[in-house]
Amino acid sequence: MTQPVEAIYRRESRRVLATLIRLLGDFDLAEEALHEAFFVALQRWSQEGVPDNPRAWLVSTGRFKAIDRLRRQARFTPLLQEQANALEAADWSDEDVEDDRLRLIFTCCHPALAADAQAALTLREICDLTTEEIARAFLATPATIAQRIVRAKGKIREAKIPYQVPSRDELPERLDSVLRVIYLVFNEGYSASMGADMTREDLTREAIRLGRLLTELLPEPEVMGLLALMLLHESRRPARTTASGELVLLDEQDRSLWDVSMIGEGCALVEHALGTRRFGPYCLQAAIAAVHAEASSAGETDWPQIVGLYDVLLRMMPSAVIELNRAVALAMRDGPLAGLQQVEGILARGELLDYHLAHSARGEFYRQLGRVEEARVAYERALALAQQAPERRFIEKRLAGL
Missing domain, CATH: 1.25.40.10 (Tetratricopeptide repeat domain)
Structure with a gap:
């Protein structure tokens, strides 16, 4: 990829994919449409320049590519022509794009799916982790992870699992799986399972963004606890490695590099969550992180x-x-x-x-x-x-x- 397209892919591809899944109603078709859209972008943007709204351009291009693909296949499966016509007739707007990834998380974490499949599918589709990276996180083989993802997609398609955020009444029973998956995403970014770099800021930032969205949607103690835990851990990221990328242990870190605003926000969330007396494991882990964060030196912990x-x-x-x-x-x-x-x-x-x-x-x-x-x-x-x-x-x- 040329440099501008590569940068936009890293920044926007998962958002574009989430919107395409909402519009097309099919994971595999959306993934094919995403790759075709970026292929076209690679050809056109080098000549015409990057559009003002690359995300909307990519969604629109991917949508039309999917419609074309369905029409080509309709020669063998007539029902696909009806699907293509319906997609073409449907209006779409990019106003709700920011919520698409949250919708996608709840779809991936639907209780009809096995717990291990929920996490694998979310990490693959929302965070673009490879099957090898996911396998490392789960201490499983890449082939096992690939099978889980394929089965999960098939289950969503066969059971017609809706692509939506559940109603407020349904949210509590779905919450544990969603929190677990968001934390897995954060952990992969906070301490990458493999590779040259210790952290992946894109993943920690995305997990925190999802945590904020979920806190706005359902301000329960454990949701606040998870967000606090991620903020408090992320506050230390600048001090966790040297300029050359070498690991620095907690007791040796330069605490002046810790992000004070993140610590303040995280500690306030912990205090509020614990005050409800309805706290769980995320709140307790956040409380531990807060004790570390509030110590001015390792010796005062x-x-x-x-x-x-x-x-x-x-x-x-x-x-x-x-x-x-x-x-x-x-x-x-x-x-x-x-x-x-x-x-x-x-x-x-x-x-x-x-x-x-x-x-x-x-x-x-x-x-x-x-x-x-x-x-x-x-x-x-x-x-x-x-x-x-x-x-x-x-x-x-x-x-x-x-």
């Missing part, structure tokens, strides 16, 4: 409060990953041996054996205890599992330091 919040979170939502995070907080409160014992217990149960951060934490605790050979084994295992370049370089430095 209230680790006893963080451990206590993790205790409540674990009772509410048992999870080996949360247990690992608690082990790190426990080590900061009680010393590396306490943290090591917790991590060894998790691994002994057969959990997180393929999770590089568990082995990295284990290596760090051994390093702090001066048990060099055990630290080396743990770090080597973490290095074998890590896929992200900055994390790999960080582990390599730890190994060299031993």
